Amino acid sequence: xxxxxxxxxxxxxxxxxxxxxxxxxxxxxxxxxxxxxxxxxxxxxxxxxxxxxxxxxxxxxxxxxxxxxxxxxxxxxxxxxxxxxxxxxxxxxxxxxxxxxxxxxxxxxxxxxxxxxxxxxxxxxxxxxxxxxxxxxxxxxxxxxxxxxxxxxxxxxxxxxxxxxxxxxxxxxxxxxxxxxxxxxxxxxxxxxxxxxxxxxxxxxxxxxxxxxxxxxxxxxxxxxxxxxxxxxxxxxxxxxxxxxxxxxxxxxxxxxxxxxxxxxxxxxxxxxxxxxxxxxxxxxxxxxxxxxxxxxxxxxxxxxxxxxxxxxxxxxxxxxxxxxxxxxxxxxxxxxxxxxxxxxxxxxxxxxxxxxxxxxxxxxxxxxxxxxxxxxxxxxxxxxxxxxxxxxxxxxxxxxxxxxxxxxxxxxxxxxx
Numbered sequence: 431x432x433x434x435x436x437x438x439x440x441x442x443x444x445x446x447x448x449x450x451x452x453x454x455x456x457x458x459x460x461x462x463x464x465x466x467x468x469x470x471x472x473x474x475x476x477x478x479x480x481x482x483x484x485x486x487x488x489x490x491x492x493x494x495x496x497x498x499x500x501x502x503x504x505x506x507x508x509x510x511x512x513x514x515x516x517x518x519x520x521x522x523x524x525x526x527x528x529x530x531x532x533x534x535x536x537x538x539x540x541x542x543x544x545x546x547x548x549x550x551x552x553x554x555x556x557x558x559x560x561x562x563x564x565x566x567x568x569x570x571x572x573x574x575x576x577x578x579x580x581x582x583x584x585x586x587x588x589x590x591x592x593x594x595x596x597x598x599x600x601x602x603x604x605x606x607x608x609x610x611x612x613x614x615x616x617x618x619x620x621x622x623x624x625x626x627x628x629x630x631x632x633x634x635x636x637x638x639x640x641x642x643x644x645x646x647x648x649x650x651x652x653x654x655x656x657x658x659x660x661x662x663x664x665x666x667x668x669x670x671x672x673x674x675x676x677x678x679x680x681x682x683x684x685x686x687x688x689x690x691x692x693x694x695x696x697x698x699x700x701x702x703x704x705x706x707x708x709x710x711x712x713x714x715x716x717x718x719x720x721x722x723x724x725x726x727x728x729x730x731x732x733x734x735x736x737x738x739x740x741x742x743x744x745x746x747x748x749x750x751x752x753x754x755x756x757x758x759x760x761x762x763x764x765x766x767x768x769x770x771x772x773x774x775x776x777x778x779x780x781x782x783x784x785x786x787x788x789x790x791x792x793x794x795x796x797x798x799x800x801x802x803x804x805x806x807x808x809x810x811x812x813x814x815x816x817x818x819x820x821x822x823x824x825x826x827x828x829x830x831x832x833x834x835x836x837x838x839x840x841x842x843x844x845x846x847x848x
Contacts, residue, residue, distance in 0.1 A: 715834035779828030
């Protein structure tokens with residue numbers, strides 16, 4: 431009965447939004463607030479994940495193609511995809527309600543300044559921080575919830591920033607494959623409740639959770655993950671006062687700021703439209719976790735544990751990792767108003783190596799400090815006080831999930847326990 435209620439409520443909201451009349455995007459701000467209007471950099475940024483991209487993406491051997499199956503219902507009418515090539519069973523793929531591009535990706539994103547965005551973003555509102563070189567951008571979840579995909583270019587690096595509300599996954603990918611830049615849209619389909627994207631160049635289908643192509647010409651290929659962190663708006667504007675913020679002027683009429691999934695992230699709730707493997711009972715299906723996947727090992731850090739410890743020193747796949755947690759971030763999936771969501775905090779992962787030395791971190795109850803120098807560190811991996819002030823840790827790709835979502839794809843995951 432509860433699943434039927436959620437299906438009707440969410441599908442109705444998204445279908446109505448899909449039928450809304452598109453409006454023309456606003457003209458770019460002449461002040462430079464529109465990153466899309468700026469000339470692209472001629473070189474790639476030097477900032478990269480703390481490990482080699484294949485390791486940080488949890489890369490695994492190329493999956494074998496399966497025998498031909500009947501494609502998902504209606505797919506052949508909407509797509510020119512080569513459905514004879516697929517790495518997962520189509521019996522695992524279901525409609526989420528809206529059709530192809532019914533949840534419209536943002537292909538020509540406009541950006542505003544921090545001062546302009548401050549007029550409509552509340553202090554604790556969640557935004558996705560993505561940084562390439564010195565250029566930092568914020569993608570508010572009040573917008574991402576309605577679009578799920580932004581095809582962007584940051585500092586000359588083509589990236590796709592994605593958010594699947596049903597799994598609470600904000601993931602960024604490098605979208606260049608074999609020298610070709612891919613643009614992504616929504617298929618309207620789900621697998622294990624997770625967003626299935628498609629690229630417009632080949633119409634191959636891609637699983638957001640793993641960044642892997644599951645059907646079409648590119649089946650078996652994998653995108654490179656890029657660090658993306660959900661943080662509070664006040665954290666972003668303090669750290670990046672000259673940063674850019676995705677504008678509400680998207681070209682579509684949406685009720686930005688309203689949460690169409692109100693109450694969904696109740697830990698006692700059942701995942702919406704989930705049809706997949708039984709979730710391991712170690713954690714509740716809707717428990718929040720930060721996941722790190724390196725060199726063949728996956729680890730989930732429960733938010734309940736992070737909230738108690740604030741910092742964890744660990745090793746994943748033989749690589750040392752430091753995980754920081756901080757309160758002060760509203761849930762985008764709680765209240766009907768995203769700005770009024772309860773505080774669920776935020777977590778981020780880093781390499782603890784600095785200048786060839788491994789730092790060890792602890793919480794003094796209020797601040798995260800390193801044992802070696804006593805310097806204080808913030809959620810973004812920046813030393814803000816002490817001997818190392820101004821230094822920056824290298825991000826490791828860490829992704830927020832509800833436990834059911836991650837466990838469906840990585841059931842062998844180690845759950846961190848203190």
